[in-house]
Amino acid sequence: MSSGTFAVLGLFSDAHKIVEAAQQIRPRQLGRLEAYTPYPVHGLDRAIGLAPSRLGRLVMLMGVIGAGLALLFEGWVSAVDYPLVTSGKPLFSWQAFVPVMFEVTVLFATFTAGLAMLFAFNKLPFFGHPVLHSKAIKSITRDKLALSIEATSATFDAETARQALLQNGAESVEIVPVPVWNRPLSLVGLLRTIAGIVAACAVAGAGLFALEKLIPIVPPMVHMHEQPKLNAFRVSSFFADGRGMRPAVTGTVARGHLPPAFATPEEAGTLLGNPLPLTQPIAERGRKVFNDHCAICHGLVGDGVPLLSHAYGGKPGNFLSNEIRARPDGHYFGVLMLGKNAMPSYAADLDNHDRWAAVHYIRILQRAQNAKDEDL
Numbered sequence: 026m027s028s029g030t031f032a033v034l035g036l037f038s039d040a041h042k043i044v045e046a047a048q049q050i051r052p053r054q055l056g057r058l059e060a061y062t063p064y065p066v067h068g069l070d071r072a073i074g075l076a077p078s079r080l081g082r083l084v085m086l087m088g089v090i091g092a093g094l095a096l097l098f099e100g101w102v103s104a105v106d107y108p109l110v111t112s113g114k115p116l117f118s119w120q121a122f123v124p125v126m127f128e129v130t131v132l133f134a135t136f137t138a139g140l141a142m143l144f145a146f147n148k149l150p151f152f153g154h155p156v157l158h159s160k161a162i163k164s165i166t167r168d169k170l171a172l173s174i175e176a177t178s179a180t181f182d183a184e185t186a187r188q189a190l191l192q193n194g195a196e197s198v199e200i201v202p203v204p205v206w207n208r209p210l211s212l213v214g215l216l217r218t219i220a221g222i223v224a225a226c227a228v229a230g231a232g233l234f235a236l237e238k239l240i241p242i243v244p245p246m247v248h249m250h251e252q253p254k255l256n257a258f259r260v261s262s263f264f265a266d267g268r269g270m271r272p273a274v275t276g277t278v279a280r281g282h283l284p285p286a287f288a289t290p291e292e293a294g295t296l297l298g299n300p301l302p303l304t305q306p307i308a309e310r311g312r313k314v315f316n317d318h319c320a321i322c323h324g325l326v327g328d329g330v331p332l333l334s335h336a337y338g339g340k341p342g343n344f345l346s347n348e349i350r351a352r353p354d355g356h357y358f359g360v361l362m363l364g365k366n367a368m369p370s371y372a373a374d375l376d377n378h379d380r381w382a383a384v385h386y387i388r389i390l391q392r393a394q395n396a397k398d399e400d401l
């Protein structure tokens with residue numbers, strides 16, 4: 026009878042013999058075959074009917090998924106969600122994504138390999154395999170090879186299995202019982218296990234923290250705390266001119282910021298016209314740019330009365346005055362690019378679209394305050 030028996034274990038001392046025995050016994054389908062050897066034996070996996078592991082293919086699949094996800098994520102962040110030109114490269118520079126893609130590939134692949142191997146293929150957690158409690162285990166871990174027939178089939182018969190092993194060259198045979206201690210996990214046991222894991226993590230975390238704080242020479246963590254960096258508004262000891270905020274390198278042009286082709290606002294006034302059509306969205310955009318950047322000095326209606334306190338001594342232009350109303354659009358654009366006396370240059374802070382939209386909005390403000398009869 027099979028009840029109470031986990032497997033019948035036959036011991037061999039010759040690697041060739043155990044492979045032959047497995048080949049002979051397998052077709053008889055007495056029960057699941059398993060082998061325990063102190064070193065890898067060629068051909069034994071196939072002899073006991075082990076299919077090639079599917080782990081490799083799974084790892085490959087997850088690695089590719091990892092690489093793809095990393096590419097998508099980096100592409101989305103750099104080109105869609107937060108487009109920022111770095112070193113003049115196009116936004117979607119896949120070459121720059123390769124290191125992170127590689128890391129994520131390895132991350133996905135190794136986690137898949139470890140977790141799938143443990144939980145899917147080796148069916149852990151399974152603490153204390155019954156064979157570990159056999160007498161044969163001592164020799165298996167030294168110089169003997171064991172072939173076991175597990176009591177998996179309904180027709181399993183320990184005596185037949187014993188005979189089959191002996192006939193095929195097993196030196197001794199042992200019947201391994203189903204372990205009695207294999208009881209289901211209790212709630213208290215489960216809670217204790219979880220508490221143990223949490224306590225271990227806390228101790229390890231606190232220990233590492235203390236280690237890193239008290240022995241600050243432990244690399245490389247300490248270097249991450251103290252990184253050399255430039256603060257834009259602080260003096261820098263790194264650059265000869267002492268500036269933390271770096272001006273553009275001489276002779277270079279930032280992407281999207283072509284230098285203006287005019288020297289004065291007056292010249293811009295003769296050269297340029299507003300290229301944007303006056304549409305509802307552009308007018309809305311212009312209002313936003315104006316209210317965000319200009320109203321603080323020029324006033325919400327452009328009358329040149331600052332929202333700032335009187336302590337601000339500047340005299341921002343009154344857009345409603347006849348003098349400024351008469352100036353062409355290009356002149357306003359020129360002032361935005363070059364600045365004018367106390368009026369700061371907006372060459373670096375706005376793009377052309379926003380500059381021209383703001384110009385449109387100034388015209389709207391002017392027209393609103395000087396409405397003619399036909400506007401009504």
Ligand code: HEC
Binds near residue numbers: 339383
């Ligand atoms: C820090 C305060 C300040 C801010 C912010 C500011 N301006 Fe000015 N702006 C001035 C001052 C002061 C003048 C007068 C310069 C002069 O003529 O001496 C001026 C003048 C101008 C003129 C020129 C008028 C002329 O006489 O030719 C234009 C056009 C103009 N500003 C547009 C803008 C726009 C558009 C914005 C927002 C993008 C803006 N300004 C933001 C302070 C400011």
